[in-house]
Amino acid sequence: MAREKIYLEEVFPSPFMQLWGIFRKTPVAMIGFCCFIFLIFLAIFAPVLAPYTPVDGNLDMILLPPAWHADGNVSYLLGTDELGRDMLSRLMYGTSLTFGLSFIVVIFSLVIGVVIGSLSALTRGIKSSFLNHFLDVVLSIPSLLLAIIIVAILGPGISNTVWAIAIVFIPQFIHITRYAVKEEFRKDYVLASRLDGASNFRILYYSVFPNIVERLMSQATLAQSAAILDIATLGFLGLGAQIPLPEWGAILANGLERFYIAPWTVYLPGLAILFAVVATNLVGEGIRHALKLRKEN
Amino acid sequence: MAVLTMNSNSIFSLTIAAFISLLMGCNEGNKLSLSERSIIYCSEGSPETFNPQLSTSGTTSDATAKQLYNSLIVYKGKNNTLGPSLAKSWHVTRDGKKITFYLRQDVSFHQTHYFTPTRLFNADDVLFSFNRILNKDHPFHHVSGNQYPFFQSVKFSELVEKVEKINDFTVRFILKRNDSSFLANLATDFAVILSAEYGQMLQDKRAEHEIDISPIGTGPFKLEDYRVGSLIRFYRHESYWQEKAKIEQLVYDISPSKTSRLTKLLAKECDVSSYPIAHAKIAERSDLQLESITSLNVGYFAFNTKKEPFNNKLVRQAISLAINKQALIETVYQGQAAWAKSILPETSWAYDKNTPELGYDPVRAKSLLEVAGYPQGFIMDIWAMPVQRPYNPNAVTMAKLIQADLKKIGVTVKIISYEWSTFLRRLSQGEHQSFLLGWTADHPDPDNFFTPILSCSASELGNNRTFWCNKEYDQLLEKALQTTNMDKRKGYYAKAMAIINEEMPLLPIAHSKRFQARGFDVEGDILSNFGGISFYNAAKNTINNEAKSIVQSKIAEEASN
């Protein structure tokens, strides 16, 4: 026979779960979150889902308007471009380039940034001060400008763009991790576990990280929306993804020539970028809003 | 009550009048406003130089030849007959070796902020201009790079023994042999007349290179201002030897981006636009018109025959076989071009209908590649020109289509494009494997296609970027020039075309029309069949009067109420 509980166990959800609880109750944030998940899904499964290939065109179907237009064709839902390539397929493949790559870049720079940031938070003295100044200088240069500089050095191309943006974001994550870790280390609970004899690493892993993870996520969403815009802008300027790649900014630049006769080749990729950035920003807003509410409680 | 309405009505119409006059910017009474006396032309690129002797690029001729300069003789009328210009008349001896020109005596050079002429045009200027090309000891021969591509490609200095001054207004050209295309060459945009007096002044100042940067000519416009990559401003030449140009100011707005040219045209920021895209859009606007002219040109895809793997004839043939020309013409030219069987357009009298052609056959292409030793295919680059030319309105798209075609036979293509002047420079250094380019004829003589594009002399110095040099082909061209018998010439050119299509140094793609768009308020011919454009006859009709008449009719209408 099971023992009866004689008292009600008080369940303390982890800080992260608390946050999720609040986040879930904000409808706008949830819409953004669903869109975000949808985009990730598209980015992964675009090759399976897309009706056509993004690179080879059907020369019999050149500059077909979207299906709702009188001249449209249902088998090309969003129309075709000047080489008869299906816009829908190109946009779907573009999700994995623009959105997917920006997601990977952010995760990559997040990991690197957190490692360097937390290590540097534990150092003091001249090394720390130098890093501080260096970060200040780097952070005062706008991310797009820095990315353009790096692409200028490495040469145009999608992989160079990705590297450039990663290099740009790492300092941001170093900065925020360092700041957050230092702040947490001043708190009493860290002192408590230190008195228990925990090592710095143990404190970092078990005590500090759970408490700063939302802040990092909030920064990550900011970085993600900036990354989407940067990849697209570089693609648009012809410095990022090169000619046949269906990157959203590059599709837009490619459609520019036919802006006045085939406006959908410009509207659609623009809308796609806008959609991705708004979804990301909604998630970010939601996290920040939830963080604020949690603090107030 | 009625009076009141009347009042408010007239106030209303006065406001309209004031608003429209504000809009039109007319505040100087009868004088036409600035925009009515000027034309803005959206051009596709910066000229390389202001001396058309030095360049064969269409952009350079468009910006310089017919605006700043005159030549001795010109093509006139529908039938393209030679007519007088700076030379009143000319005389050719029976053996065709001595040509005498009688010059006009009332032609003045430009007066600008950098030069004031003290004398009129005379024989010295003709000698100065041609000796610069012919004579290696001429003080200006080596200025600006010593390259006279058009004249080198037609072997001008080998042909002309000397140019003589008979008296102040008579010059004589003495040729080494009879050349049936000589007069045609003198009527091109390249054979312009420079000022000897200006040359002397620059020599005294030791600033010889200025002659091609700050030009002085006899043409209907003079250069006022040039900002690289941004604009060229011309003023009217007030003492032009013919009737003055109708517009006072001509501005070239240099806009290499096709979209921005179209945008400026649609937003009425330029009056005339070169090589417009989106013809359908322009056609649907009531205030714009699209015009085109059949120009003698050819767009081609060519190989660097000095580089692997294109030094092998079989590879060149294979690649040519794999390209679906019909698709290129439909997509890139939107069907507005004729299929090119050879480099010579069908409209030329020397065209031969029976020229053999390879056609489109990817299966044979694949087997040819195997024979040539590339069963796995290879990686190659295609240099696509960055600008729009009549012979190829969109080289990058064409390159993409070719890329797709060649993928089918296992050849991987990398597309390369540089800014126009860089592109041409690197091309002349032979860094490329293959390239998309073309040629627009400068005069109707068929030699103007064969010699400049593919002759040996052009491969050393001129425009032959395939670096292909075939002795038999060159001999045929020479024979064709030495006779005036049309049938014989036609026969030689037919053989030359057959050699090209067998050897495949290049794959001719299409002969297209040259398009231009302008606002309905711009009148007068601008495009010409050969060579560059001319704004001499262009004018603006006054919209102001139209606007005033609208306002007046409105007022009259209301008064009658």
Added chain:
Amino acid sequence: MLTFTLRRLSLFIFTMLVLTLLSFSLSFLFPGDTVINHSGQINASTTELAHLNQVYQMDKNIFHQYLAYLSHILNGDFGQSMASQSPISNEIRKLLPATIELSLVALLIAMLVGIPLGFIAAIKHNKTSDNVILSLAMLGYSIPVFWLGLLAILVFSIGLGWLPSAGQISLLFEIEFVTGIQFFDILLSDSPYKWQAFRDASAHMILPACVVALAPATIFIRLSRASMIEVLAASYIRAARAKGLSFQQIIFRHAIRNALIQIIRHVGLQFANLVTIAMVTEVIFSWPGIGRWLIDSIYQRDYTAIQSGLLVLSCFIFIVHILTDFIYAALNPLARGNKHGS
């Protein structure tokens, strides 16, 4: 204030050194010969090359090379452009003012629109107007600038025909180059069409300036909203309210001033962001500024132009940054004493 100035000055010199060092090292990172990347003379003959090697002290160690490079920069010699073969300092002299003009006008618009909206949102905290302003701000922040520019041209230049789409001024007007700032040059010129030209230049400015201003304006909305909310929660505001001051008095006399100070701090950082946006906008509106020129240089692999363009642009951004710091310090005595404030 003196220590503050000295500290800023040393920071300025330090950053300039870092920036020149970066630009110097670019010559090594770019493909091609270092001395040619420094000078941009791609067609140099052997004697010219030998001379260049000597001027840039290429035979000595790296430190001497850097000093030689630095002295060239300090003398205003950035080498010549590889593409046009004309001195880069001339080109920059012509292009930078246009960028300065565009970005300053845009900054002004962004502040004039963004700050009042932010204040309104803060005062109506958690009400409908707050939410509307915030959502508009987020939308504005999310729009890719190149797309916005294209839409603006499509609607205002082509659809409605109200505003021109390209350039700084209609090419018909000949305005002599004096300062490079178009509006000043027009006023200084003796053209008979002065006022027409002025009107034309203003019309050309509106679209690009508004497009550049949008994203920074939304940031100013958020900044000013946050800062106003903070100020309104401060105890001195509560004290003022307790004293019986009217709502207007509290907002206009006390809150706005203190909120503004916090915003000015961020202007420098936002300006850097704004200049980047301006670079892209210049491309779309064919604005003859340094951003378009720099991007063109990247296309043309004109390394000398890239490195000098970057140097000049980042110096410009940094100078504005320092200037706003000074303004902030002048307005807010507290900031001067802050040892780690930067």
